[in-house]
Amino acid sequence: MTIIAMLDYASVLVFALTGALVASRAQLDLVGFAFFACLTGLGGGTLRDLLLDRTPIWIDNPAFLMVGCGAAALVFFTAHLFESRYRAILWLDAGALGVAVAAGAGLAENLSQPPIIVLVMGIATGCAGGLMRDVVANEVPMVLKQGELYVTCALIGSAALLLSPQIGVPMASLACAGITFALRAGSLVFGWALPTYKPRPPRK
Amino acid sequence: MTIIAMLDYASVLVFALTGALVASRAQLDLVGFAFFACLTGLGGGTLRDLLLDRTPIWIDNPAFLMVGCGAAALVFFTAHLFESRYRAILWLDAGALGVAVAAGAGLAENLSQPPIIVLVMGIATGCAGGLMRDVVANEVPMVLKQGELYVTCALIGSAALLLSPQIGVPMASLACAGITFALRAGSLVFGWALPTYKPRPPRK
Amino acid sequence: MTIIAMLDYASVLVFALTGALVASRAQLDLVGFAFFACLTGLGGGTLRDLLLDRTPIWIDNPAFLMVGCGAAALVFFTAHLFESRYRAILWLDAGALGVAVAAGAGLAENLSQPPIIVLVMGIATGCAGGLMRDVVANEVPMVLKQGELYVTCALIGSAALLLSPQIGVPMASLACAGITFALRAGSLVFGWALPTYKPRPPRK
Structure with missing residues (x-):
């Protein structure tokens, strides 16, 4: 199995x-769990x-x-073991972001797409x-959370995948996944963030 | 016209x-009606x-x-005749679910997709x-309603379509549509449901 | 560069x-701005x-x-200059609707699609x-606003693109963009609207 296939899984x-x-x-019931699991797990790759x-x-x-x-x-059978399901979602999502970015950018690079398409x-x-998970479940999408890095992690991780071979780093996919996750984790733990837009006049 | 084309219509x-x-x-106005009608009617097949x-x-x-x-x-010209438009939506949606599941699963089977893809x-x-209708209209999606069968009806209906020929039932598409609708109707009328997830610790 | 390419840009x-x-x-931060800008700018064409x-x-x-x-x-660097960002969104959206409708209908016509597909x-x-922008940002979609023309502008603009050559109007794409924008602007300024559905019994 190739590295990209493993990252996809x-x-x-x-x-x-x-x-x-x-x-x-x-x-929800077990079928509802499967519906959301497959929507979330397969939505990005699809x-x-x-x-x-x-x-x-x-x-x-x-x-x-x-x-x-x-x-x-x-x-379905173990969720009650989590002390806080919301925190479990946040952290699993961070890990998933890392591997999914690597799978997506890696595949685009294998297909010889230009660098900007690899990033996208x-x-x-x-x-x-x-x-898709958040929109269908009526929750605030994570990309909308103020003062957190999210899309930025994916962008920098994808850039790492492009740059790794040129600076001699092996296993570019793993570097990409690691950097994406590390940035997201740093944002969750230490509050790493980019400057956000601050409206000067009162917001209408 | 084939049975699948009729189910599509x-x-x-x-x-x-x-x-x-x-x-x-x-x-909304008449054009807004047509927009939502086409989005809902054609979204699944598309x-x-x-x-x-x-x-x-x-x-x-x-x-x-x-x-x-x-x-x-x-x-547009008859909606005021319904005593409860919400109940009309629920029941028409149940009927539409039945025929759409049969059209989707039937087409996948005609294309010789493997059984799990037929189910999906x-x-x-x-x-x-x-x-799509519920997300765009800012309503709670029906797949999110607790204690109701929805995705489950589609799953069992699709399974019926796969199994019908093997147990000698003719008109597998119609069996699929009928079973899907019957399960959804039973859920609406008699409260048929699968066990749902019950969090044991207080929910955060 | 062709007219359709210019309209796309x-x-x-x-x-x-x-x-x-x-x-x-x-x-959001600058990367969040780019995410929403590309989602909104490229979503329709994609x-x-x-x-x-x-x-x-x-x-x-x-x-x-x-x-x-x-x-x-x-x-990101100039939004504070707008007196009302909401009004800026409304008016820019009206202009974008005009050019996007022309780009979409024009391409379909160039591909010799039948008239109804050109409209769609x-x-x-x-x-x-x-x-997509409004759904992801958790705002009420503009297509849902009561008493405003929106989809209707796109429909009539696309129809203008189809009819222009037959009545001798040159530059059908520009006629389409202009009519779409003019209708939307008239709706915003003068309240132009189609009759909306008025429920007669109390709404449930």
Whole structure:
């Protein structure tokens, strides 16, 4: 199995866990858990594949759906063990972001897309699944949270994937996943952020 | 006309009626009715076609758009006759779910997709149009309603379509539509449900 | 550069400005501005291209992404100059609707699609970017605003594009953009509207 295939599986698994946890907060049944797990786990990769005119990964290889359903079942029976499901969602989402960005940007690079498209595919693959989860579940999308890095992590991680070979770093995909996750974790723990827009006149 | 084409028309028509009723609750004009009718009626089939890399049905055959616009006009002039538009939406949506699941799963089977993809296409075609309607209209998506069967009906209906030929049931599509609708109706009338997730510690 | 390419650039630019203004209302950082600018600026054209089975314009030509990011940077540093950012969004959105409808309907006509598909592509290209922006930003979609013309402007503008050559009007694309914008502007300034649905029994 190639590194990109492994990253694809990992991102489906971890995003699916966050989807199932959101379903647990909405008190759905097991099928509802599977629905949210697969939507979240497969949403980003599916968007990437549609944009690049490829068959979605899970149609070629239904094992991805099994991963999503397995994550749903796991969470259905264990979610009560988490002290705070919201924090579990935040942290799993951070990990999923890392691997999904690497999977998205890595695939675009393998297809010899130009660098800017590699960046966009990293961002789209990393952010779209969680965005669909939050929109469908009526929660505030994580990309909208003020004073947190989110899209920025995906952007810098994808840039790391592009630059790694040129500065002699091996395993560019893993560097990408690690940097993306580290930035997101630093934002969650230490409050790392970029300057946000501050309206000067009263906001209307 | 094949059975699947008939199911496609029926699902567009009935989902379009629910879209137009949602537009009536938002007090839109006739064009707004047509917009919601076509979004709801064609959303599920369009998603299915994009995922399976086919031209969306309504681009090949614009008659589907006419069905959506006709449903919009019908509702614009008759919605006041319904005693409760919300109940009308619930029940029409149940009927539309039945026929859309059959159309989605049936098409995937005709394309010789593996069984798990047939299940997913049944669910996606059945649920996506209503989901788009609810997300755009800022209503709580039906897939999120606690203690009701929704995705489950689509899943079991699609499974029925797969199993019917093997146990000698003719007209698998109709069995699928009937079972999907019957389960949803049973959930609405008798409260049929699967066990839902119950958080044991206080929910955060 | 063809007229349709110019319209594509103009619609990306002006919709991207509205996306960035929405990001400013949510007090995001510069990368969040770029995310919303590109989502809004490219969303409608990307939907059109996926439906017509074409490669999204910005994958073939990443300059479109640059336009989106440029618009984001411009707004990040100047949004405080607007007296009312909400009114700026409304009016820029009206202008973007005009050029996007012309770009969408014009491309469909160049591809020799039947007239009804030209109308739908005008509406979809014009409305989808702003709709994605509003759904992701948790704002009420403009297509839902009661007593305002929105989808109607796109419909009549697209129809103007189809009819212009037959009544001898040159530059059908510009007629389309102008009529779409004029109708939307008339709705904002003078309250032009179509009769809306008025429920007679109490609304449930």
